[in-house]
Amino acid sequence: LLAAPPTGLLHAVRLFEYEAREVVRRAGIPVTDFGFATTAAEARSIAERIGGPVVIKSQVLTGGRMKAGGVRFADTPEQAERDAAEVLELEINGHAPRGVLVDPRAQVQREFYAGVVWDGLRKQPVLLFSDMGGIDIEQVAEEHPDHVGRRHISTVLPLSDFAAKECIASIGVTGRQLTRLVPILTRLVAMFAEHDLTLAEVNPLGELADGSFVALDAHVDMENEARPRQASLLKDLGVGEEETRQAREATPFELAGEEVDATDHRGVAGNITEFDGDLGLVIGAGGGSLTLFDAVRAHGGRPANYCEIGGNPSVRKAAGLAKLVLEKPGVDKIAVMMSIVSNTRVDIVARGVVKACLELGYDPAEKIGIFRIPGAWEGEGFKILERYGVPYADRSVSMHEAAKRAVEATRA
């Protein structure tokens, strides 16, 4: 099995449930009187404040909390403390919890679902609503499609209540439920827009005995690209700038890669992702890297890493990346390959990778299995490679053929 995907290929900044609920609360959607605790004693005092039965929920960025025992029901503050102590120690899918959420057990009459996501083909957000909340919306959509309302939302017209009204009414919900739900869904849409979210979900959205509604759980993902302009919200939530909030944390190798990319602002040597193979890859650009990684594997090669170089990085940066990969335990040779370049200069990458070998005391001809970067300044680049006896190829050698030669070089 491969490691998790290259972090740069994921987009959303995932928020913990307690953070998501805070975003929902700020948007004007009623939430329960929940609390967040990082110690069992704190959980107890929140339970005391709530003064009734509570739910203790592990705060992890992974699914399957209930199954893993990360959700407990406690009738007393003492039990809440004991449950919290256990849940705080419980790893779920390899994730240690950030803390626990302590939630009053609301008396719910009925559970609804409300969510907003992007529709990439329509190029607009779509509001989703269901009167069958509390379960996966995916399952509802499959088994009861007539219970899922969908309504696209304009990104240029001013937000207006009628879109939410149409969405709710489309599945037959009417009366007081309709009129009370409209402002909640409209606020959810506004929140999605204001905070550059890629997912805003309240599930379940509970209807209480008095006919009011309250968010009983929330899921919020924010777009990575929008982090700079969402800085104040992220700061309020306590999300550190160094937190990637991806499916897994970066490894030390990947963090070192980020440092290399940050050496200067010239070009990119990024998206460095660790794998457990023996063939080091210095590859680019975006599409080229995906193609080459596939090509190496198609020829039976085992990549030690994924990366993307492009935008004409400096010699220092190219050398830094090559060194990092060369020094990775288990790596015998590196393959330096890109699709035809027009912005990145072949000679600069050539200089960088040769420099890396020399500085580590290696013979570039031994360590570089293949150099296949055709394009801008290739004549100058190939001269450098010739001088050091590095095997290289121009555009007449396909990317897959180059990958094959790299794999063969590793086996030789």
Next chain:
Amino acid sequence: MSILVNADTTFIVQGITGREAVNLTRECLDYGVGAKIVGGVTPGRRGREVHGVPVFDTVTQAVEHHGRPIDGSVVTVPPAFTKDAVFEAIENGIRLIVIVTERIPRRDVAQMVELANLRGARIIGPNCLGIIVPDVIKMGGIGGPARDAEKAYRPGPVGVISRSGGMTTEMSSTLSAAGLGQSTAVSIGGDAIIGSSYAELMPLFEADEQTRGIVIYTEPGGRMEAELARWVTEHDSRLPIVAFMAGRFMDEMPGMSFGHAGTIVEGKEDTATEKIARLQEAGIAVAEEISQIPDLMRERIGVGAAA
């Protein structure tokens, strides 16, 4: 002929005084018959010139100076200012906008695209290298400096549409080397929301007599390939399509799935395996390697297919 642009297309470069934009301007002026870049816009820099192209503070000034409507704009300004620049272009009557800028928040892209749709304008990108008609014109950084672009692109019967800028050139170069030139190559950008998808460009290629087949480069994520497959099936297209799918390895990685809500909108069509199946069902050939593309295309459009 070509799609989107031709030898007479006029355009401006917004953000023209930036380092990359200066290079891009040079490349476009040098390539083919020489792009008609009728102005550049950088606020506060009116009165300067970039390779002989006059710089203005506003798009309105550029249009007034030209004396006639301007066809297009290449937008290469920082992400935080891109939406404003594109709105300005659209509201000044520009109908073809190539957005080079990367890392633009999705909401901004959606707003630009929605306004463009309301005004009858077309967006290519963002995060793309633009459009090239071999030996005629290039609009954007596609192919790089003129002499590099000349090496990779040749006139011919194949339309190229690619989510990766670099792979547009790699595939075109491979086609050219095999004697299959290109009618027009379009780098459409790899973001989740883009101005023009494969299916949205197909009617243009369909209407272009020079084009006899299409090559696409694609990646996991999104539903654009499923949309293309549906378009091809529903429109009984005359154009054979050869696709190349990169990033197949991502199917084997955990954590790549959308959330559940995302899945019901985006469907389960976004993995490499699913996409390949959809494309093949629609009669689209999927190449295992780039080097197979010319033969697959030649089989479909007939031998000796040079234009």
